[in-house]
Amino acid sequence: MKFFEQIAQSIVEKASAALDVSMSITDAKGTIIGCNNVDRLGSYHVVTEEVTKAGRSVIFTKENVAGRENVLPGVATPIRFQQQIIGVLGIIGEPDEVGKYVEFVRTHVEMLLQESFRTETFYLQMKTTELFIQHLIxxxxxxxxxxxxxxxxxxxxxxxxxxxxxxxxxxxxxxxxxxxxxxxxxxxxxxxxxxxxxxxxxxxxxxxxxxxxxxxxxxxxxxxxxxxxxxxxxxxxxxxxxxxxxxxxxxxxxxxxxxxxxxxxxxxxxxxxxxxxxxxxxxxxxxxxxxxxxxxxxxxxxxxQEIKPAFAETLADYVEKLLSHSNAPVLVESFLVYCEQGLNVSRAARKLFVHRNTLLYRLNQLNEILSIDTQSFEQSMLLYMALKQNKAMKQPMQVT
Missing domain, CATH: 3.30.70.270 (Reverse transcriptase/Diguanylate cyclase domain)
Structure with missing residues (x-):
């Protein structure tokens, strides 16, 4: 199990630091995949088969590990995932001293395995779903x-x-x-x-x-x-x-x-x-x-935004003519508010905080500059779209 190998060393380092004990983790084949002594990583741990067959914790004293290669005193217990034994956790030390940690660490390891499996499964499903979505859209x-x-x-x-x-x-x-x-x-x-x-x-x-x-x-x-x-x-x-x-x-x-x-x-x-x-x-x-x-x-x-380039260029000619006027910022703002207030001069004047006659004067200026009738809904709408389109073209796209 690849994800077991990926997290074993991290589990050993964190758990042993918290409990101040040494430990090792092997996979189902007996290969050490997590250990405080990094020189033992990748080596074969013969007790894995013994503990797996027993299906329970096994105690190893100084006496019964004498002469056995790569075996240290302590307690070893099987690690289970989805009802199967997938490796062995070994806590090194005097069995009477380290035995109290075995159940706690084993449970912690199995919980981390479940969480790691759920996360890995999630990302695999997301990749599949994302590919489907790309085809769909x-x-x-x-x-x-x-x-x-x-x-x-x-x-x-x-x-x-x-x-x-x-x-x-x-x-x-x-x-x-x-x-x-x-x-x-x-x-x-x-x-x-x-x-x-x-x-x-x-x-x-x-x-x-x-x-x-x-x-x-x-x-x-x-x-x-x-x-x-x-x-x-x-x-x-x-x-x-x-x-x-x-x-x-x-x-x-x-x-x-x-x-x-x-x-x-x-x-x-x-x-x-x-x-x-x-x-x-x-x-x-x-x-x-x-x-x-x-x-x-x-x-x-x-x-x-969907206005075609050729027509946009025609509208741009009128916009440029307006923007070249010395009072352009005030005229543009006044006109846009006038349109957004439903061509209602009184409401637009209140929105702009100006006298009604001041707004009428500005609209008359627009009429003269562009030969437009600002009382006409159709003509005002066309100029409104031209000004908004010009503004949109000057803003960078924010969606990739």
Whole structure:
């Protein structure tokens, strides 16, 4: 068992330091894989077979080890994992003195083995799930329905009901990847937090998709979208607290798409969540947040980002004309607030803390500079999108 070999020496060092005794651990073949005396590592320990056959602790006194090679006085006891003896723990010293530690150390070793096995199993499952998720979210590009069907048959996942994609972006891990910094955050701990707040059904799938992002594919069965947002907000708070406790930057963003059936539907929901995450992070008012694809502000900003380059260049001509004006910052801010207040001059003036006539004067300036009618919803909307698109182009993308 590879993981047994990997942790044996560490167990010996920590346990012997705490109890002030010497000890050794062998594998099922009798090879010493953990020992205070490193010169004995890799050597054969003949008593392993004897203790394994006995199936219980065996005492070795000075008298009955005389003349036996590589055997020291003490107590040896079998180590069990999943009802099988996989090695032997030996505590070296006078049996009457060290015997009191045998049961405690053996139990500790077996608990560590169980924990190590669970962790190793978790990472193996995560690797398999992550590969499946990559195939799933790139369904249209990779044309891999057969591969997905095979995985579903093996895992018991079903896609005949709507699923919603939730993306979790952890900026500390993104930064560590870009700057090649060592940020030690356990995937197992992240999985536990995410599943605790976002997993409701055995069909829910949770997996990392890159070093800084996790995905949750929620199985929807009369699912309440308001509940989904509450769960995302709770998960956001829990993840931020966890990162703070790890002394890591606690910037977390969560975005989700709409729910659809089938493999293609999940891929579509993922693309929506990805777009929502990008848009939400670019227009965020705080370092963290929860963003929904069906939020009209998100939809508008997503539409602005999708403006084709040729048309964007045409809009840019008008924007540049406005930005070259000496009073441009004030005019742009006034116009954006005016639009966001539903073209209501009085509300916009209050929002800007200016007199109504001052705002009207600024709007008239815009009318003259761009030959636009700011009372027209259609024309104002077009300029609003042009200004927002120009602002978005100047901001770096934050989603990898």
């Amino acid at each position: 790139h369904f249209k590009e990779w044309d891999n329905e057969g591969t997905l069907q095979n995985y579903c048959e093996m895992s018991g996942f079903h896609f005949d009901r709507p699923r919603m994609c939730i993306l979790i972006d952890i900026e500390a891990l993104q930064t560590a990847k870009r700057e090649k910094k060592a940020v030690r955050i356990s995937q197992y701990d992240l999985f536990q937090i995410i599943s605790n707040y976002l997993e409701d059904h055995a069909q829910d799938i949770i997996s990392p998709i890159n070093p800084g992002q996790w995905i949750v594919l929620k199985y929807i069965d009369h699912y309440d979208l308001s509940k989904a947002r509450r769960q995302c907000e709770q998960a956001l708070r829990a993840l931020k607290k966890f990162l703070q406790n790890q002394n890591a930057p606690s910037y977390v963003s969560i975005a989700y798409g709409k729910s659809y059936e089938g493999f293609a539907g999940v891929s579509r929901s993922y693309q929506q969540a990805l777009q929502t995450l990008s848009t939400g992070k670019q227009n965020k008012k705080s370092a963290s947040g929860v963003y929904a694809f069906d939020d009209w502000t998100i939809l508008l900003n997503a539409l602005i």
